[in-house]
Amino acid sequence: MVGAVRQSVNGVDLGRALRELREASGKEAKAVxxxxxxxxxxxxxxxxxxxxxxxxxVERILAALDVPPEVSAQLAAAARTVATEATAWRIYRRSGLHKHQEEIRAIESQAKSLRVFQASCIPGLLQSPEYIRSILQTSGLSDESLEKMVGARVCRQEVLHESRRRFSFLVTESVLRWRLVRPAMMAAQLDKLVKVSRMANISVGVVPLIALMPEPPTCSFVLFDARMAVVEIPHAExxxxxxxxxxxxxxKYxxxxxxxxLGDAMREFVERIRDExxxxQETA
Structure with missing residues (x-):
């Protein structure tokens, strides 16, 4: 079929199977x-x-259709056979980075626990609006796209207040010291980091530079429960x-x-860097 991108795995045509399930369910496509x-x-x-x-x-469509567990398991397994996806950042920029934030928010909403390791910047869920705006100003976004991106990322952070979910963040000390924004912004950002770390469902850890590293921190990544990992590399996700x-x-995490x-030791460590x-800023 010209123009079609059929994903057939072990004889299962996912698109066709999902379409037939949607028709059998009697649910309108817009509702699904x-x-x-x-x-x-x-x-x-x-x-x-x-x-x-x-x-x-596939998992979200199956859940929306209330598909029987045995059928859902079969199609989800077929989808997982093609288990690794890479999407270039330029693709996300073309469609709108703020839309990708909404996609991430949808995935986060289905996870009971998130574990984030960051070796390059403050994790998105912990970033202040000023930090978000500042680090994205060199990304080539228009003013409108930049503001949409800031709004979408801040909106994602609402999930932190869902007490039934568990969030664990690890950053390297270098993340706290990278001169990505002005000193005043970094001080405010580190204050936010300390404040968030006091929430009952959130753990924040810092890997100090003096620690004996178990391995090089070659990339940043997010774990959704123990079923999916999203890894950031320079050209793609x-x-x-x-x-x-x-x-x-x-x-690795x-x-x-x-x-x-962790805990008070982490907060004291971050506060010392914040004070620096x-x-x-005061002597500048």
């Missing part, structure tokens, strides 16, 4: 799209074989769902957590 947290046009492309669905897309691949990132400062920024 709304429940699956995607646009009607995206759902239409998936069901008609014009877009290969991600595993997350890579999503891994194969359990063997995800387990590598689980082990746990190895850094063992040498990280404050002093620098």
């Amino acid at each position: 799209a709304r429940s699956a947290l995607m646009s009607p046009s995206k759902l239409s492309k998936i069901l008609n074989g014009k877009m290969a669905p991600s595993v997350a897309d 890579v999503t891994a769902r194969d359990p063997r691949d995800v387990e590598q990132y689980v082990r 746990e190895s850094f957590e063992r040498v990280a400062l 920024y404050v002093t620098e």
